[in-house]
Amino acid sequence: xxxxxxxxxxxxxxxxxxxxxxxxxxxxxxxxxxxxxxxxxxxxxxxxxxxxxxxxxxxxxxxxxxxxxxxxxxxxxxxxxxxxxxxxxxxxxxxxxxxxxxxxxxxxxxxxxxxxxxxxxxxxxxxxxxxxxxxxxxxxxxxxxxxxxxxxxxxxxxxxxxxxxxxxxxxxxxxxxxxxxxxxxxxxxxxxxxxxxxxxxxxxxxxxxxxxxxxxxxxxxxxxxxxxxxxxxxxxxxxxxxxxxxxxxxxxxxxxxxxxxxxxxxxxxxxxxxxxxxxxxx
Ligand code: SF4
Numbered sequence: 497x498x499x500x501x502x503x504x505x506x507x508x509x510x511x512x513x514x515x516x517x518x519x520x521x522x523x524x525x526x527x528x529x530x531x532x533x534x535x536x537x538x539x540x541x542x543x544x545x546x547x548x549x550x551x552x553x554x555x556x557x558x559x560x561x562x563x564x565x566x567x568x569x570x571x572x573x574x575x576x577x578x579x580x581x582x583x584x585x586x587x588x589x590x591x592x593x594x595x596x597x598x599x600x601x602x603x604x605x606x607x608x609x610x611x612x613x614x615x616x617x618x619x620x621x622x623x624x625x626x627x628x629x630x631x632x633x634x635x636x637x638x639x640x641x642x643x644x645x646x647x648x649x650x651x652x653x654x655x656x657x658x659x660x661x662x663x664x665x666x667x668x669x670x671x672x673x674x675x676x677x678x679x680x681x682x683x684x685x686x687x688x689x690x691x692x693x694x695x696x697x698x699x700x701x702x703x704x705x706x707x708x709x710x711x712x713x714x715x716x717x718x719x720x721x722x723x724x725x726x727x728x729x730x731x732x733x734x735x736x737x738x739x740x741x742x743x744x745x746x747x748x749x750x751x752x753x754x755x756x757x758x759x760x761x762x763x764x765x766x767x768x769x770x771x772x773x774x775x776x777x778x
Pocket of ligand 1: 518519520522523524525554555624628629703704705706707
């Protein structure tokens with residue numbers, strides 16, 4: 497891919513490719529694309545210094561809709577690919593994107609270990625509580641009683657995962673939730689996530705109007721967290737557990753040192769351990 501050299505930083509549109517997204521009208525993933533490109537423009541990151549790695553699913557198509565270097569990888573393996581890229585090219589800003597099914601089902605193992613490994617990656621999970629690309633099956637974040645899928649007409653009867661809670665328990669050092677109905681707010685969160693020197697997890701509530709039309713009501717349910725970002729994992733856990741999953745903002749941030757293979761074992765580990773004294777074991 498060749499990028500024209502310009503004397504000014506690219507604007508948000510220049511981080512987009514010429515491909516027209518084939519997402520359904522109203523899909524929240526459009527807003528994630530806009531938020532990502534706005535965040536990159538705000539940070540004035542040269543396109544050739546950023547890579548976007550994705551898995552499989554509707555949301556994972558996002559890599560093709562940007563003008564960044566990218567890799568549309570295997571189902572659930574985006575984080576493994578991104579970790580390999582970051583290990584080899586620590587100078588790159590590496591973004592990772594995918595859906596709740598990609599990241600928490602077949603990719604669940606990679607998600608847990610990416611959190612605890614704490615490499616300097618930014619992972620955006622577009623969460624619509626459904627497998628959209630394969631026509632609307634229950635995903636790991638689908639409510640147990642959601643019965644609109646033909647495969648689970650009585651609901652899956654399986655409790656959903658809470659992505660933020662899982663990320664916190666597994667060791668992610670930046671955890672946030674945004675909403676595609678507030679793309680500017682999501683872009684601000686992404687700016688902070690990209691600047692965070694460790695594994696940054698951003699859950700983007702991203703409605704699927706095709707298979708979960710009721711999610712269009714999320715705009716009436718989403719609100720900001722009342723409290724500021726916490727650096728105390730126990731406090732962050734309490735906030736996540738007390739919340740209905742509809743509060744947005746940066747939930748948790750810690751300065752535990754990032755891991756970069758080949759450049760020492762993650763910096764000052766002793767200082768990092770002190771910083772997360774009281775780390776969760778739940
Ligand atoms: Fe978006 Fe749902 Fe359509 Fe997939 S099926 S593109 S998630 S609206």
